[in-house]
Amino acid sequence: xxxxxxSNVIRELLANKLxxxxxxxxxxxxxxxxxxxxxxKDPNQINVLDRLKPPGAGHWFGTDDYGRDYLARALYGGRVxxxxxxxxxxxxxxxxxxxxxxxxxxxxxxxxxxxxxxEIVMSIPSFLILLLLSVYLKPSVGNIIVIISLLMxxxxxxxxxxxTMALKEREYVMYAKASGQSSxxxxxxxxxxxxxxxxxxxxxxxxxxxxxxESSLSFLGFGVQAPNATWGSMLNGAxxxxxxxxxxxxxxxxxxxxxxxxxxxxxxxLRVGFEPKLGKR
Amino acid sequence: xxxxxxxxxLQTLPLLFFVSIACFVMVKAAPGDPVLSFVTPNMxxxxxxxxxxxxGLDKPAYVQYFLWLxxxxxxxxxxxxxxxxxxxxxxxxxxxxxxxLMGAAIGLAVLIAIPLGLLAGANRSKLxxxxxxxxxxxxxxxxxxxxxxLLMYFFSIKLHWLxxxxxxxxxxxxxxxxLLHGILPxxxxxxxxxxxxxxxxxSSTISQLKEDYVQIQYAFGSAKRTILFRHVLKxxxxxxxxxxxxxxxxxxxxxxxxxxxxSWPGIGSLGMTAVRGMDYPVIMGITLFSSVMLIxxxxxxxxxYSFADPRIKTTR
Numbered sequence: 051x052x053x054x055x056x057s058n059v060i061r062e063l064l065a066n067k068l069x070x071x072x073x074x075x076x077x078x079x080x081x082x083x084x085x086x087x088x089x090x091k092d093p094n095q096i097n098v099l100d101r102l103k104p105p106g107a108g109h110w111f112g113t114d115d116y117g118r119d120y121l122a123r124a125l126y127g128g129r130v131x132x133x134x135x136x137x138x139x140x141x142x143x144x145x146x147x148x149x150x151x152x153x154x155x156x157x158x159x160x161x162x163x164x165x166x167x168x169e170i171v172m173s174i175p176s177f178l179i180l181l182l183l184s185v186y187l188k189p190s191v192g193n194i195i196v197i198i199s200l201l202m203x204x205x206x207x208x209x210x211x212x213x214t215m216a217l218k219e220r221e222y223v224m225y226a227k228a229s230g231q232s233s234x235x236x237x238x239x240x241x242x243x244x245x246x247x248x249x250x251x252x253x254x255x256x257x258x259x260x261x262x263x264e265s266s267l268s269f270l271g272f273g274v275q276a277p278n279a280t281w282g283s284m285l286n287g288a289x290x291x292x293x294x295x296x297x298x299x300x301x302x303x304x305x306x307x308x309x310x311x312x313x314x315x316x317x318x319x320l321r322v323g324f325e326p327k328l329g330k331r
Numbered sequence: 332x333x334x335x336x337x338x339x340x341l342q343t344l345p346l347l348f349f350v351s352i353a354c355f356v357m358v359k360a361a362p363g364d365p366v367l368s369f370v371t372p373n374m375x376x377x378x379x380x381x382x383x384x385x386x387g388l389d390k391p392a393y394v395q396y397f398l399w400l401x402x403x404x405x406x407x408x409x410x411x412x413x414x415x416x417x418x419x420x421x422x423x424x425x426x427x428x429x430x431x432l433m434g435a436a437i438g439l440a441v442l443i444a445i446p447l448g449l450l451a452g453a454n455r456s457k458l459x460x461x462x463x464x465x466x467x468x469x470x471x472x473x474x475x476x477x478x479x480x481l482l483m484y485f486f487s488i489k490l491h492w493l494x495x496x497x498x499x500x501x502x503x504x505x506x507x508x509x510l511l512h513g514i515l516p517x518x519x520x521x522x523x524x525x526x527x528x529x530x531x532x533x534s535s536t537i538s539q540l541k542e543d544y545v546q547i548q549y550a551f552g553s554a555k556r557t558i559l560f561r562h563v564l565k566x567x568x569x570x571x572x573x574x575x576x577x578x579x580x581x582x583x584x585x586x587x588x589x590x591x592x593x594s595w596p597g598i599g600s601l602g603m604t605a606v607r608g609m610d611y612p613v614i615m616g617i618t619l620f621s622s623v624m625l626i627x628x629x630x631x632x633x634x635x636y637s638f639a640d641p642r643i644k645t646t647r
Binding site (some may be wrong): 127166169170171174175176177178179182183185186195258262265266269270285288289292293296299303304306308310311314315 | 347349353360361468469471472474477478480481580603606622625
């Protein structure tokens with residue numbers, strides 16, 4: 051990846067107010083979640099006397115049905131949601147790049163086999179697999195990450211395969227081949243660097259969908275288990291108190307919405323920045 | 332054309348076969364012994380063995396698979412472990428509720444997305460475009476279950492305008508009542524589909540406007556609106572066909588969350604109940620059913636596409 055591309059991306063980001071806002075929002079939410087331990091509030095501290103207190107000076111986000119501080123829960127929940135999103139993205143992207151590069155570079159039988167495998171996985175509605183697996187693997191953060199990654203690599207693999215097939219025909223790759231470099235060396239030195247922009251764009255969008263999957267799963271009660279919270283499971287709890295305490299449903303929902311929105315916005319800006327010829331979509 | 336259809340059918344068969352294996356393996360790998368759901372406390376060990384034998388569970392896994400496949404092909408998807416009713420009957424019983432809800436949502440989304448996408452694509456970077464873009468961003472990024480909760484809060488709890496649960500008021504049996512119950516879940520799903528459709532239609536409008544035929548129409552002095560709604564529209568409908576085909580796979584799985592929030596008695600909530608009760612035959616049946624829908628949807632989209640656009644021949 052050359053420097054020109056990066057400066058393009060940074061220029062695109064700075065010129066876009068929405069982009070800066072999204073970036074700053076994610077920065078704030080990530081640091082707040084990471085630094086939540088500095089607060090004196092314990093997210094799991096039950097206080098029956100303080101049940102369902104509306105947002106106010108003592109509790110900025112109010113308290114939930116066990117009298118727990120809702121802001122602290124939202125911050126610790128955000129930590130899990132963001133981590134699941136990020137780590138799943140890393141795994142899914144790694145699988146996707148590996149499958150895509152191998153398929154696109156070697157072609158032939160390996161390509162056919164991998165693509166058939168991909169078609170099979172894509173033919174089963176992923177949310178059903180997600181539910182199914184989360185039932186019989188014990189619902190821990192680690193398992194959720196594994197399940198989500200296994201359901202997300204297919205799109206990246208397709209994109210990377212197409213890109214690899216195009217890169218393979220480029221002259222510098224041909225020269226490298228002619229000069230007797232090993233396939234592995236060519237892939238590492240010449241193919242992967244050429245794929246970086248595509249990888250970064252789809253990785254950004256993938257964090258968004260991983261966070262969405264995790265919160266849907268936790269919302270249905272199959273995700274991270276009590277007493278630990280994620281934004282999705284907080285919404286699950288909030289459902290029962292909709293009439294008395296609607297703020298319980300507002301805060302986690304807004305957080306998921308803005309986080310996913312920010313990643314989607316950034317993904318689109320990165321895409322335009324890396325490929326200016328596509329123009330603003 | 333016929334060759335293309337034939338070839339796509341041939342590709343679909345092995346795919347269906349492997350998907351059925353995947354479904355079988357997933358459920359087979361699940362913990363728990365299905366025989367236990369038939370066991371009563373005063374049964375002897377040999378009774379349990381007899382049940383196992385009668386169910387065919389003492390045979391090797393691949394034999395079990397082919398027996399299961401044979402039954403599936405004759406329309407027997409097995410029986411629920413919980414209420415012992417045939418799985419296929421339960422799915423078919425719930426199908427109208429889900430298909431009605433999803434059909435209405437997809438139909439509405441297409442009807443709204445086409446004019447919005449065309450206008451946005453034709454007026455790039457203008458106000459309409461920015462608004463449509465914002466709408467699409469919101470629709471893609473909002474968790475649908477949260478949207479469902481919000482709508483329920485405002486329209487059912489605060490305003491008392493619409494019912495929040497189920498499909499019918501107990502004791503009432505009118506189409507209007509069902510319609511009233513359907514408004515909220517249908518709106519949620521419509522917004523979800525709309526966001527995706529509008530983006531597709533917008534970007535395909537943009538690329539169509541660069542085509543020669545549009546320039547020629549301009550040269551002939553046709554009004555922009557005529558070009559847009561008479562000529563570009565026709566070409567933009569092509570990706571919509573593909574989208575509709577892909578949406579068929581969402582028919583069941585896409586409604587799980589929404590149906591659960593609104594207690595809509597469709598296949599999605601049937602699946603949720605089955606997952607909660609670890610009712611494997613039902614889970615397997617629903618997974619197989621929705622996978623087949625997804626594969627057939629894609630197949631149908633490809634075939635329709637090739638009818639609509641004869642330029643695509645047997646190249647793929």
